[in-house]
Amino acid sequence: MIVNGSTHARAGEKVPATSAIVKPLQAETGRRPRTTPPESTPPEARPDAAAPTFPFSAIVGQDEMRRALLIAAVDPSVGGVLVFGDRGTGKSTAIRGLAALLPPMAAVAGCPYACDPGRPAELCHRCREQAVLRAEAVPVPVVDLPLGATEDRVVGALDLERALTRGEKAFEPGLLARANRGFLYIDEVNLLEDHLVDLLLDVAASGVNTVEREGLSIRHPARFVLVGSGNPEEGELRPQLLDRFGLAVEVTTPTDLAVRIDVVRRRDAYERDPAAFCAHYAKTDRAIRKTLTAARARLPGLHVPDATLEAAARLCLALGTDGLRGELTLMRTARALAAYEGADTVSLDHLARIAPSALRHRLRRNPLDESGSTARVTRAVAEILSR
Amino acid sequence: MSPAWANALRVARLAALDPHGCGGVLVRAGAGPVRDLWLDHLASDLGSRPTRRLPVGIADDRLLGGLDLAATLAAGRPIAQSGLLAEADGGIVVVPMAERLSSGTAARLAATLDAGAVRAERDGMAARAPARLGLILLDEGEGDDARVPETLADRLAFRLDLTGIAWGDTSGAAPDEVRPHLGDPDGVDTAIADLCRAAAHLGIASLRAPLMAMRVARLLAGGADVTNADVRAAACLVLAPRATRLPPDAEEPQAAPAERPDASPPDGSPDPDATLEAGADSLVEATRAAIPPDLLARLTQAAHAPPAPKAGRVGAAMQAPRTGRPAGTRPGSLRVGRLALLPTLRAAAPWQRLRAAPTDAPSDALLPIQVRSADFRITRFRQRSExxxxxxxxxxxxxxxxxxxxxxxxxxxxxxxxxxxxxxxxxxxxxxxxxxxxxxxxxxxxxxxxxxxxxxxxxxxxxxxxxxxxxxxxxxxxxxxxxxxxxxxxxxxxxxxxxxxxxxxxxxxxxxxxxxxxxxxxxxxxxxxxxxxxxxxxxxxxxxxxxxxxxxxxxxxxxxxxxxxxxx
Missing domain, CATH: 3.40.50.410 (von Willebrand factor, type A domain)
Incomplete structure (x- = not known):
């Protein structure tokens, strides 16, 4: 056991290279993400992340998904959106498109957590120590959590470079820090490793990321809208995580031929000339942004009448949802929807339209009966709200 | 040379032309000389662009890249190690035994195909490297064995079945590639509509299929305007192998022979006033010949296919548990296990005198014990699934x-x-x-x-x-x-x-x-x-x-x- 593995190394006593190819990459440590490195690919190839994203307003159909994403953009406190559905239905496209559409926000210049200078209570430990906070407009962060990410990159960890070269103990913020006040997007959320899911659950619930590792002890704000997408065929989501999402939408491949042709046509046009395609939809995207900004301004003053609250409570009672999260989300989402549509009050109609998205993932589950939960919510809505 | 082999070579040429745009090829074949020959053809078509082979059960640090622990320790600053996907940028990655691919690896590959880049947030560093690659999934599954993850297969333009091709079929001259000039360059919009319609007729739900077919048609056209012939060929190559049902038979049987260009030699004069509907119909007819003959057999089989391996279930699938009863130690990376301190020190002990030799860096001489990465021992655990x-x-x-x-x-x-x-x-x-x-x-x-x-x-x-x-x-x-x-x-x-x-x-x-x-x-x-x-x-x-x-x-x-x- 002791000499195991060492006999072959006797000839050359050097540090063995663990891999055949050691090619240093640009390692970005502790900084906000840079733009992608210059591409050396032929121009006729497919556009990638460096090209303008597919415009949100150019997405055909999928009204429920788009509505849910817009609601989360109006009121981030609804608690995230889960998009489950068929392959190739534009789940990722919609979320990236929404990011490009959001109006910029004011943030403390140089703060790794993009603190809001207008909300002193939510400042991070670094901003609190500063006497004068300089604000700058930054785009709303949409942070991708790639599969295979390690825990240290998600929560943040010891800055390896400074530790190794200068022997300093410094905190390097992770993805959760970058996602503060923005969106955290997880594609294939059902394939996420369990320990990462636990971690996200905790942070999403508290809005604070607590790091206790490698001799560091740091708390920083991490309020984000969790957006997950996935395909139920590849594994189910744990019920605890499911419950954290405010809205759950199901997307299906459109079956109408005209819609299908339209989808492929637009995608094809986008791939051939992304810039021209985006320019074509810039106006409609701008209109959505304007509506969003107006809705955010209207939201605090929007009153939810007692009748609507009562209907929401009766709906949740009839469906037997666990806890009060169902009612709370129902009320918040209906209010955000009303704000987005410019309504004066939150009506039963708003409630009825948003109920399937807000409640379908909170029912007692029956794996063979996946579509049934939507039907159950719709039935309950029809029964209770028509009284 | 048999037509099937000629078709396979054509697919190899197209995939090599734009590996990333096509996504790649799903090749159904057992390991054998025919498959090797096809891969050789593909490699020669690719020329100097990189080809990498994905080992079964590859770990994330080699797939996506990460921290090179040995180099980092030696250099005293973080040194990143590029992953296999980044190394294959511009070329292809060959995935043997694709039917055994775990859904986690499949999702990583799919994300790379989508983004054209590989993002790694690992081991204290964030890296993004271009990875515009195509995948060659070698499906060796037989019968009701496991299937290639559909989420990945959906993103590849081509599906090939080499199982029916004998070695003798691969020799000889290629049959003359019939490139009938079918009418004038049709509008792109009409072509897309026809492809969507044909896909619907063949029972293909995914919208990626017609999109891929359109891309392949453009590749076939080679920069010129897309013609009807290109669209038809693309439909045969991309849509037909994905068919989940036979196209409904032509409503008017008497019209069928005239509408079937693959049965009779193409006369090169289709109805110039062909409506959109007719265009799609003739596409369906063209693809009919390219539909694999064992479609029905496969469909009935698919109904009985075992459920795909599920992720997130730690229980049955766990190969190297990190908890359980310790069962000895083995050399290994700290990334995959827990350090067993004493065995590590024991492994390092015999070499201390050599390592303390003056050739080493002076800073090393200060350390009481010098441990190299080869010394690391990790604890093995045995976990009985109770x-x-x-x-x-x-x-x-x-x-x-x-x-x-x-x-x-x-x-x-x-x-x-x-x-x-x-x-x-x-x-x-x-x-x-x-x-x-x-x-x-x-x-x-x-x-x-x-x-x-x-x-x-x-x-x-x-x-x-x-x-x-x-x-x-x-x-x-x-x-x-x-x-x-x-x-x-x-x-x-x-x-x-x-x-x-x-x-x-x-x-x-x-x-x-x-x-x-x-x-x-x-x-x-x-x-x-x-x-x-x-x-x-x-x-x-x-x-x-x-x-x-x-x-x-x-x-x-x-x-x-x-x-x-x-x-x-």
Whole structure:
């Protein structure tokens, strides 16, 4: 056991290279993400992340998904959106498109957590120590959590470079820090490793990321809208995580031929000339942004009448949802929807339209009966709200 | 050279032309000279662009890149190591045994295909590298073996089946590639509409298929305007192999021969005023010839395909557990295991004198013990997937008054046995209007006995509720890494539905539904018919849940326990 593995190394006593190819990459440590490195690919190839994203307003159909994403953009406190559905239905496209559409926000210049200078209570430990906070407009962060990410990159960890070269103990913020006040997007959320899911659950619930590792002890704000997408065929989501999402939408491949042709046509046009395609939809995207900004301004003053609250409570009672999260989300989402549509009050109609998205993932589950939960919510809505 | 082989070579050429745009090729073939020859052709078409082979079970640090621990320690600053995907930028990655690909790896590959770049957020560094690559998935699955993850296969333009191609087919000159000039360059919009229509006719749900076909048509056109011939060829290459149903036969049989260009040599003069509908129809007809002949066979097979490997279930799939009983050490990276300190120091000890030689850096000389990465030993763990036997006992008045005592006796016997084998036992009882977990999974003999003794009997038979409760318990056992076995003791005569309402018909329907759920979840079940005179109801139930059926009209505890032991 002791000499195991060492006999072959006797000839050359050097540090063995663990891999055949050691090619240093640009390692970005502790900084906000840079733009992608210059591409050396032929121009006729497919556009990638460096090209303008597919415009949100150019997405055909999928009204429920788009509505849910817009609601989360109006009121981030609804608690995230889960998009489950068929392959190739534009789940990722919609979320990236929404990011490009959001109006910029004011943030403390140089703060790794993009603190809001207008909300002193939510400042991070670094901003609190500063006497004068300089604000700058930054785009709303949409942070991708790639599969295979390690825990240290998600929560943040010891800055390896400074530790190794200068022997300093410094905190390097992770993805959760970058996602503060923005969106955290997880594609294939059902394939996420369990320990990462636990971690996200905790942070999403508290809005604070607590790091206790490698001799560091740091708390920083991490309020984000969790957006997950996935395909139920590849594994189910744990019920605890499911419950954290405010809205759950199901997307299906459109079956109408005209819609299908339209989808492929637009995608094809986008791939051939992304810039021209985006320019074509810039106006409609701008209109959505304007509506969003107006809705955010209207939201605090929007009153939810007692009748609507009562209907929401009766709906949740009839469906037997666990806890009060169902009612709370129902009320918040209906209010955000009303704000987005410019309504004066939150009506039963708003409630009825948003109920399937807000409640379908909170029912007692029956794996063979996946579509049934939507039907159950719709039935309950029809029964209770028509009284 | 057979037409099939010529087609395969054509696919290789197209895939090499724009590996990233096409996504790649799903090649169905056993390992053999034909497949190797095809790969050789592909490699020569690719020229100097990189080709990488993905080892089965590759770890994330090699796939996506990460921190090069050895180089980092040697240099004293973080040094990144690029992953296999980044190295293959501009070329292709060959994935052997793609049907064994874990869904996690498949999702990473899919994300790379989508983004054209690989992002790694690992080991304290964030890296993004271009990875505009195509995938060659080598599917060696046979029969009802595992399938290539559909999420990945959907993103590749081409599907090839080389199984029918003999070595003799690959020699000889290529048949003249018929490139009929079919009419004028059609509008792009019409081409897309035709492709969508054809895809609908062939039962292809994904919208990526027509999109891919359009891309391939552009590749075929080679920069010029896309012609009808290009669209048709693209439909044959991309849509036909994905067909999930045969296209509905042409409504007017007499018109079919004229509409079938593959049957008669193309005359090169299609109706110039062809409507959109006709265009799609002729596309469908063109693809008909390219549909694999064994489509129906494969479709029937697919219905019986085993459920895809599920991620997130730590239990059964776990290969190298990180918890459990330590079972020695082995050399390895700290990334995959826990450091075993003493064995590591022991491995480093013999070399200390050599390492302290003056050739080394002076800073090293200050360290009392020098440990190299080759010295690292990690603890191996052995984890036995323990069995939890879940008893779902019918405690209703109808059957169980005399049987309940026997069931209790069997559970106790098994418990005593489990105590020796370190297995667990749980007990769910259903009676009246619902089910309750009388005994959570336990090895505690005394507690189990107490729980059993207090088990009351009488009331209706809410069979569905009992099965649901057992299934829920089984799921939780599985989530914590165990293997559940459900043993149902009932006479199968349900008379209370899930909602708690009495009624034999509804109760039976609910029970069968609950049984189907157990089967869908792939939980091992045994049904013990406790009726004094076994009847068909319980047997139907056993069939519905895929259970082993044991009629035990004169069950006594010992016989029952013996039967369960032999059944698992």
């Amino acid at each position: 069995t939890t036997t879940i008893f779902a006992v019918d405690a209703s008045g109808s059957s169980a008054l005399e049987r309940l005592a026997e069931a209790k006796g069997a559970v106790e016997l098994l418990l005593a046995e489990a105590y020796v084998r370190r297995d667990k036992v749980a007990l769910v009882a259903f009676r009246g209007t619902g089910a309750e977990v009388v005994l959570a999974p336990t090895r505690a003999l005394a507690r189990a006995r107490r729980g059993l003794g207090a088990l009351p009997g009488g009331g209706g038979t809410p069979l569905a509720a009992g099965l649901d409760a057992a299934a829920e318990l089984a799921h939780s056992v599985r989530r914590s890494g165990g293997t559940p076995v459900v043993v149902v003791l009932t006479d199968g005569r349900a008379n209370v539905a899930r909602s708690g309402v009495p009624g034999r018909a509804a109760a039976n329907a609910d029970a069968l539904n609950a049984a189907a759920l157990l089967r869908a979840a792939d939980i091992r079940t045994i049904l013990i018919d406790t009726a004094a005179r076994p009847q068909d109801t319980a047997r139907h139930l056993a069939d519905a849940m895929g259970a082993r059926y044991l009629p035990l009209p004169y069950a006594d505890a010992t016989a029952m326990s013996h039967a369960i032991r032999s059944a698992r």
